Amino acid sequence: MLKDLLKEIFWSLSANKVRSGLTILGIVIGIASVITMVAIGQGAQSSIESSIQAIGSNLIMVSPGAQRTGAVSGGQGSAQTLTVGDADAIRIEIPNVKAIAPEVSRRYQINAKGSNTNTQVIGTTTDYLTVRNITIDFGTFVTEQQIKSSAKVAILGPTVRDDIFGVGANPIGQTIRIKNVDFEVIGVTLTKGGTGFANPDNSVYVPLTSAQHFLSGDTFVTSISVAASDQNSMVAVQQQINDLLLKQHNISDPLMADFSLVNQADIIATASSITGTFTLLLSSIAGISLLVGGIGIMNMMLTTVTERTREIGLRKAVGVRKIYINLQFLAEAVLLTFLGGGMGIFLGWMASLLVSKFVPQLATQVSISAILLAFGVSAAVGIIFGSYPARRAANLSPIEALRYE
Amino acid sequence: MIECKNLYKTYINGDVETQAVCGISFRIEKGEMVAIIGPSGSGKSTLMHILGALDTPTSGQYFLDGQGVSKLNDDELSDLRRNKIGFVFQSFNLLPRTTVLRNVMLPLLFTGVSEKEKEGRAREALKYAGMEEDKFFNLSNQLSGGQIQRVAIARALINNPAIILADEPTGNLDTKTSHTVMQAFQELNKKGHTIILITHEMEIANFAERIISIRDGVIESDRKNSQ
Numbered sequence: 001m002l003k004d005l006l007k008e009i010f011w012s013l014s015a016n017k018v019r020s021g022l023t024i025l026g027i028v029i030g031i032a033s034v035i036t037m038v039a040i041g042q043g044a045q046s047s048i049e050s051s052i053q054a055i056g057s058n059l060i061m062v063s064p065g066a067q068r069t070g071a072v073s074g075g076q077g078s079a080q081t082l083t084v085g086d087a088d089a090i091r092i093e094i095p096n097v098k099a100i101a102p103e104v105s106r107r108y109q110i111n112a113k114g115s116n117t118n119t120q121v122i123g124t125t126t127d128y129l130t131v132r133n134i135t136i137d138f139g140t141f142v143t144e145q146q147i148k149s150s151a152k153v154a155i156l157g158p159t160v161r162d163d164i165f166g167v168g169a170n171p172i173g174q175t176i177r178i179k180n181v182d183f184e185v186i187g188v189t190l191t192k193g194g195t196g197f198a199n200p201d202n203s204v205y206v207p208l209t210s211a212q213h214f215l216s217g218d219t220f221v222t223s224i225s226v227a228a229s230d231q232n233s234m235v236a237v238q239q240q241i242n243d244l245l246l247k248q249h250n251i252s253d254p255l256m257a258d259f260s261l262v263n264q265a266d267i268i269a270t271a272s273s274i275t276g277t278f279t280l281l282l283s284s285i286a287g288i289s290l291l292v293g294g295i296g297i298m299n300m301m302l303t304t305v306t307e308r309t310r311e312i313g314l315r316k317a318v319g320v321r322k323i324y325i326n327l328q329f330l331a332e333a334v335l336l337t338f339l340g341g342g343m344g345i346f347l348g349w350m351a352s353l354l355v356s357k358f359v360p361q362l363a364t365q366v367s368i369s370a371i372l373l374a375f376g377v378s379a380a381v382g383i384i385f386g387s388y389p390a391r392r393a394a395n396l397s398p399i400e401a402l403r404y405e
Numbered sequence: 406m407i408e409c410k411n412l413y414k415t416y417i418n419g420d421v422e423t424q425a426v427c428g429i430s431f432r433i434e435k436g437e438m439v440a441i442i443g444p445s446g447s448g449k450s451t452l453m454h455i456l457g458a459l460d461t462p463t464s465g466q467y468f469l470d471g472q473g474v475s476k477l478n479d480d481e482l483s484d485l486r487r488n489k490i491g492f493v494f495q496s497f498n499l500l501p502r503t504t505v506l507r508n509v510m511l512p513l514l515f516t517g518v519s520e521k522e523k524e525g526r527a528r529e530a531l532k533y534a535g536m537e538e539d540k541f542f543n544l545s546n547q548l549s550g551g552q553i554q555r556v557a558i559a560r561a562l563i564n565n566p567a568i569i570l571a572d573e574p575t576g577n578l579d580t581k582t583s584h585t586v587m588q589a590f591q592e593l594n595k596k597g598h599t600i601i602l603i604t605h606e607m608e609i610a611n612f613a614e615r616i617i618s619i620r621d622g623v624i625e626s627d628r629k630n631s632q
Contacts (some may be wrong), residue, residue, distance in 0.1 A: 319487020
């Protein structure tokens with residue numbers, strides 16, 4: 001019986017190759033487009049989120065406020081108001097601070113062995129690694145000892161290393177010259193990715209005290225990065241830092257604060273709302289293509305079965321029981337939708353991979369839920385509209401079905 | 406072997422009742438070749454549907470091989486058609502784009518008969534119906550009208566049915582082909598098959614040995630064919 005059924009499906013589908021092919025094609029396109037769309041949307045969202053996460057986790061940035069000379073404002077961050085003392089106060093007085101790293105950063109021309117580059121030099125403390133999620137590739141980062149002694153040591157970002165010493169070279173023990181001061185290279189950080197103005201790969205790290213003594217020549221810091229111990233405590237920590245610094249700087253009116261606080265969660269929230277809209281847009285497009293695909297499948301199935309009403313009548317007239325007719329049409333619909341579905345998933349997956357390959361900044365993510373949704377909807381539509389009209393036709397008397405035009 | 410007792414069939418279409426068959430009774434014995442003739446609207450098609458177990462009468466009784474057919478349900482009617490009746494329809498009665506062999510094998514579908522036996526029986530039936538062997542794998546849409554009817558006859562024979570029911574079997578054929586198809590039926594009859602022809606053409610009815618003439622749902626005449 002089962003063999004009869006399988007044979008009959010095979011013959012019936014292969015007798016109508018074009019019709020079967022078009023039905024499958026409709027399903028393939030419907031499913032593949034939904035999967036690809038959603039994969040692109042989710043890939044874009046997570047690539048934006050991860051590039052924000054790369055800055056560090058649960059980060060609060062303290063920057064100096066605007067410098068005022070009478071009525072002229074020098075702009076946010078131009079003032080020299082933050083000191084190592086502020087950082088120490090935060091470290092000592094505020095709970096839920098996992099790590100804190102004051103930094104002095106500025107761009108300098110760097111020379112070594114006849115080659116030179118212009119890049120960001122960051123004077124900071126050991127905690128900077130934790131705060132900014134930076135990993136040392138080889139060598140060491142600045143130590144407490146080196147900070148105490150204002151050691152003339154430097155850690156290079158991989159891009160700086162490549163620019164000065166050549167791609168992949170080991171520069172440890174070599175000397176670089178920043179603002180006419182020789183620094184010994186003691187480490188290289190691991191490539192972190194990211195682009196733009198403050199690229200962690202294109203930076204040179206030196207002990208905070210060394211930067212103050214030999215480079216900036218004063219005791220101020222350009223920013224303080226604070227990592228809260230977890231996401232929930234961020235709001236409280238930010239508030240406490242604000243209160244503490246107002247007290248430290250003897251400012252009674254919070255509006256007159258000579259510093260500003262930026263919280264990473266704010267940045268993520270803004271970015272998430274953008275990517276959320278983006279995902280919503282792509283999901284609507286995917287939803288519409290699912291609808292269009294579904295209607296296509298429905299039309300295909302309906303016309304196919306209607307076209308075959310006479311065939312159903314003939315089958316019934318020569319004595320095939322209607323359960324076998326129903327079974328055959330159901331099985332044909334299942335086979336077509338599953339074939340089309342499998343191919344659609346494969347095609348959608350491949351298309352997502354291709355997008356990632358040719359547009360590397362858009363790492364697509366094929367989601368199981370998108371696959372299930374697309375496949376589920378197409379299969380349901382295909383099976384319902386493939387078997388229901390056949391069921392109706394099989395319930396007609398064979399004479400009516402045979403006479404059907 | 407076929408016995409009809411006072412068959413009635415009433416169609417209700419909205420408020421209009423149509424009496425298609427109004428009290429028909431007759432017997433057909435095994436091995437007879439009977440033509441049922443009548444103009445369109447005479448009720449011969451309705452009668453054929455009842456005889457072919459495609460439909461059940463509103464009242465009256467119909468016995469086929471001693472089995473009462475009038476009160477069977479849909480599946481029982483299917484089984485009866487498959488086991489006892491071979492149909493030859495007017496036209497377009499093959500599966501589209503399907504080989505001759507598969508068309509003939511259709512009534513054996515889902516009967517548990519092995520594929521090998523099905524093919525063997527289909528080949529036998531096709532040869533019996535006078536189909537050339539080199540056409541067995543032709544698709545149904547590559548056949549001539551006469552060939553289509555031969556395939557249809559072979560399909561009707563495959564279950565070795567008690568009766569072969571032919572509904573206007575020459576309806577779409579030219580005279581010459583019609584005659585060869587009718588001769589094929591006569592040969593089957595000589596080999597012992599019971600054959601019932603439904604037609605509106607006297608010329609075709611004359612191939613049978615008994616002619617039942619129907620008009621307005623009743624039997625007008627039932628006579629031995631003198632020709």
